[in-house]
Amino acid sequence: MKLLVTRPMTPRATAAIRAQFEATFRDNTPLTEAEARQALTEYDVILPTLGDAFTAGAFAGQPRCRLLANFGAGYNHIDIAAARAAGITVTNTPDVVTNATADLALALMLMVLRRASEGERLLREGQWSGWNPTQLLGHEMSGRTVGIIGMGRIGKAIARRCHLGFGMDVAFFNRSIISALEIPARQFQDLHQMLAVSDVAVVAVPGGSETRGLIGAPELRALGSDSCLINIARGDVVDEEDLIAALRDGIIAGAGLDVYAREPHVPQALLDAPNATLLPHLGTATDETRTRMALRALDNILAVRAGQRPQDLVV
Secondary structure, three states: OOEEEOOOOOHHHHHHHHHHOOOEEOOOOOOOHHHHHHHHHHOOEEEOEOOOOEOHHHHOOOOOOOEEEOEOOOOOOEOHHHHHHOOOEEEOOOHHHHHHHHHHHHHHHHHHHOOHHHHHHHHHOOOOOOOOOOOOOOOOOOOOEEEEEOOOHHHHHHHHHHHHHHOOEEEEEOOOOOOOOOOOOEEEOOHHHHHHOOOEEEEOOOOOOOOOOOEOHHHHHHHOOOOEEEEOOOHHHEOHHHHHHHHHHOOOOEEEEOOOOEOOEOOHHHHHOOOEEEOOOOOOOOHHHHHHHHHHHHHHHHHHHOOOOOOOEOO
């Protein structure tokens, strides 16, 4: 089986893959649609990741590839219907990203509420004049209400950390009814009602057409001027223009973002916003998690090679 790995992997993951396959590793640039189409005709298995353009057009022609073993839980960069029509199996790596992504959500919450990025900017620019009693007053996380949009694995992990670590009340919005949670939490059937009771709203839904633009101007108004938004999901779940306006006009107090609608492009207005904390898509960026992601993708590839059903079958 000819295997293409579309990005560099951690040393441990690379060694494990090379022990099983004579794999080709690309550099750190995502596949364009034309490159993805070519790769599908040249390789039996591809290990793709976020940014690789496996659009409907990429599946045109007669693909040789039989498996896309996606590196990551999210797979909105793959046209699943087109892959299915081409007879190509798609897998992902859902469980191993949970803790690192939830940890980063908490980091962003703390940074926004305590105005940490504003403080760092002040210091680096040489504008700090010393301690004073009213400088950069933020808010405590303890005892506040977190509203989680999407109560999947990551949403539940965020909820546990917020409640058990900070004594926060947990509200959440989810399309299906969620029961038997490990912590007390209140589910809302109406997103706006949930946002209205939230001091911090965390977006943790999957990407894709069903959630694109889920958070726009009406939702930000419902969140309100004393509250902030955290997005560790996909950038296009939030309407960036509406978010920029909400930050500029004081419709919400602040935002913490790890993802953007047109990565790696970040609008200058977001870069300039003092009440926006911005990270470069670090959600799963730990050596441990990125290694586990690659090994999980490798397990799916080995299962298919052995004629078995992979554990993380998407289609």
